[in-house]
Amino acid sequence: MLVLDHLSAVLPTKTGVVLLPQAVMMRRAGSLPLCRRPLRSVVYILSCAGAFILGSLMTLMSVDPMRCDIHQCTEKIKRIDVEDTNSWLGMWGHNNKGPEKNVFLVIVFLSAPVNLEQRNVIRQTWLSEEKSDTLHFFVVGVGSLSEDLNTTIQSEQKRFGDMLLLNNIIDSYQALTKKLLASLVYVHYNVKFRFLLKCDDDTYVQISQLHRELKGVPYKQRLYWGFFDGRATPRKTGPWKEADWVLCDSYLPYALGGGYILSSDVVTFIATNSKYLKLYNNEDVSLGTWLAALDLHRVHDTRFDTEYKSRGCNNDYLVTHKQSTLHMREKFNSLKATSLLCREQFQVRKSYKYNWNVPPSQCCVRNDSSIP
Numbered sequence: 001m002l003v004l005d006h007l008s009a010v011l012p013t014k015t016g017v018v019l020l021p022q023a024v025m026m027r028r029a030g031s032l033p034l035c036r037r038p039l040r041s042v043v044y045i046l047s048c049a050g051a052f053i054l055g056s057l058m059t060l061m062s063v064d065p066m067r068c069d070i071h072q073c074t075e076k077i078k079r080i081d082v083e084d085t086n087s088w089l090g091m092w093g094h095n096n097k098g099p100e101k102n103v104f105l106v107i108v109f110l111s112a113p114v115n116l117e118q119r120n121v122i123r124q125t126w127l128s129e130e131k132s133d134t135l136h137f138f139v140v141g142v143g144s145l146s147e148d149l150n151t152t153i154q155s156e157q158k159r160f161g162d163m164l165l166l167n168n169i170i171d172s173y174q175a176l177t178k179k180l181l182a183s184l185v186y187v188h189y190n191v192k193f194r195f196l197l198k199c200d201d202d203t204y205v206q207i208s209q210l211h212r213e214l215k216g217v218p219y220k221q222r223l224y225w226g227f228f229d230g231r232a233t234p235r236k237t238g239p240w241k242e243a244d245w246v247l248c249d250s251y252l253p254y255a256l257g258g259g260y261i262l263s264s265d266v267v268t269f270i271a272t273n274s275k276y277l278k279l280y281n282n283e284d285v286s287l288g289t290w291l292a293a294l295d296l297h298r299v300h301d302t303r304f305d306t307e308y309k310s311r312g313c314n315n316d317y318l319v320t321h322k323q324s325t326l327h328m329r330e331k332f333n334s335l336k337a338t339s340l341l342c343r344e345q346f347q348v349r350k351s352y353k354y355n356w357n358v359p360p361s362q363c364c365v366r367n368d369s370s371i372p
């Protein structure tokens with residue numbers, strides 16, 4: 001099990017994971033010379049015998065990577081993972097149409113149990129224009145939920161079937177990073193997809209426009225697309241504090257959490273390395289940190305209005321954060337009536353272009369009001 005454990009962690013791609021049994025075989029072949037030497041200890045005999053039995057079993061179970069289809073393979077890998085992931089990742093019993101799904105875009109919303117109204121308004125407004133090759137989940141921690149709220153959530157799930165209910169996570173601000181990681185692991189093992197959009201339940205997305213752009217995006221892989229920041233000094237108190245942050249005196253560049261896009265290979269990297277990842281308090285800071293070492297296309301796009309406070313309304317905004325249900329309906333109605341997002345465009349705060357040639361502390365100067 002240790003061998004499997006180790007290999008599943010170091011093979012970062014979906015193909016890598018599927019090739020796992022082959023990698024095990026190679027390891028087994030490598031240990032053969034030990035069998036030929038004078039048997040020094042019982043341990044050698046046991047490990048050789050164990051490797052032989054494991055190999056035979058795998059042949060019997062026909063997990064030949066060339067033959068099993070992706071769903072059979074991920075089924076098996078999934079079981080391995082369940083054994084050695086932290087208990088809070090134990091949501092595999094979730095009843096959805098997952099494994100058969102093959103979609104272009106997955107949308108993951110981090111949502112709080114009580115935010116039924118926000119979820120419904122999103123369902124009635126921009127999600128109502130979701131394409132058939134798109135799948136969405138509202139991710140909610142349902143550990144230790146009150147009986148009333150649990151009943152409400154269960155009937156919501158029965159009605160819409162679009163929630164990822166995490167039994168082992170007690171929902172709170174502090175659980176956002178766990179919820180994000182659990183979602184990425186879940187989506188990796190249960191859905192075949194090209195891109196993932198992470199949103200909050202107060203995010204408005206011009207979904208048709210975004211969908212069109214994604215179809216033509218020049219980076220099909222290694223994509224990390226959103227509105228980047230990195231200059232903030234880590235806080236020591238308050239809801240966004242990062243008491244454990246020691247990597248640098250600012251954060252590392254990360255796309256702000258109101259909405260960002262990852263290509264599926266990036267999600268694979270995170271899902272298959274999940275147990276090694278340090279969970280910081282903020283999910284977006286965590287994601288930027290997990291991906292900091294990778295050679296990615298970090299695309300800073302000012303049409304992602306995804307900061308802690310909206311910069312205003314601009315018809316070009318693909319994603320806009322911190323929207324009340326009223327604002328969502330307004331934007332939806334405006335788009336219906338005029339094909340424009342905003343009844344009136346305005347800017348309450350300047351935006352910036354990210355400067356990738358300087359350290360994060362100097363990345364982001366708000367000195368140009370012509371930037372949306």
Ligand SMILES: *[C@@H]1O[C@H](CO)[C@@H](O)[C@H](O)[C@H]1NC(C)=O
Nearest residue numbers: 142143144145147150151154
């Ligand atoms: C919520 O309801 C479901 C289904 O009725 C049940 O399986 C689960 O244990 C309940 N959870 C809590 C925290 O009461």
Ligand SMILES: *[C@@H]1O[C@H](CO)[C@@H](O)[C@H](O)[C@H]1NC(C)=O
Nearest residue numbers: 355362364365366367368369
């Ligand atoms: C804004 O600041 C950046 C970085 O300091 C500088 O390169 C740029 O010319 C400035 N733009 C304006 C309009 O002042």
